[in-house]
Amino acid sequence: MIGRIQRPVDFERVLARPSRSRSAHFALHHLPANPAPSAWVAARLRSAQAELSTGDALVIHTPVEPIPPAAPESCWVGMVVPKRHAKRSVTRQLLKRQIRAAFAERPGMPPGLWVVRLRSPFDRQKFPSAASDALRAAARAELAQLLDRVLKAESAP
Template identity: 40%
Template sequence: MQRLKTRPQFQAALAGGTVSRTAHFALHRLTLAQPTDTSAFPSGQVGPAPSQEQALFDLFDVWLGAMVPKRWARRAVTRNAIKRQIYNVGERFCHHLPAAAHVVRLRTTFDRKVYISASSDHLKLAVRQELEQLFERALHHGHHQGVRS
């Protein structure tokens, strides 16, 4: 699994569309095209150049980024704890995900009245369970993508 690092990578993945959503998170995905095998073309002729978005991802692999805006998680300790959970859960699911650029985005705050401590075990567990649900839904989405009528 590769990690998204640059702003254009994050922007491209976000533009790919939302594949899954939970109460606090959204998962965005930009599917990566299989690199074209140039040996299949007659001498000198090369396949279409990768799109600008595709060119941002030099490896045909599962890419993952975490967006935890200050707006939704004020304290750095909370943002870091949530990001760690995103990457940990993502690592467990990466073998089941398609080769694509994924961004998990925190889309609303965890209630400070319920989660009083900035990085309590209670908060970490809630985040992990919700992220597992997010990735499960994304897997389900991928299998049924063309089936809906």
């Protein structure tokens, strides 16, 4: 299963690490961990351990969200596609769809948090249309090459 990274704290954790692989337009970052638990779960766990001043027994409620295990079990993907590199929202959405599709095609990715970052714009002279088939194919090919490079490095001893 592939999840989506949505919380800023998870993006910060992954992007604080050096990139795992780079291509002409993309950088791939990885952190072998689970997403951070939500603030509600963390606050509930802290309050469950606190002593009450009245001496009454504290009722411990089980959290609605499960506490993630220490070792990552699946992949979570985040995408950073800034406006300075892709001015049109159509282009940004196209690139995000291609990133999700590239991860979906590779079920053997190591578990953890993955962030794909667009690091340079695609040439507007070469791809004049914001959502052209040529741009889609170029982005997909570059992402496939980037992910294959990571898989090859994982399988090598």
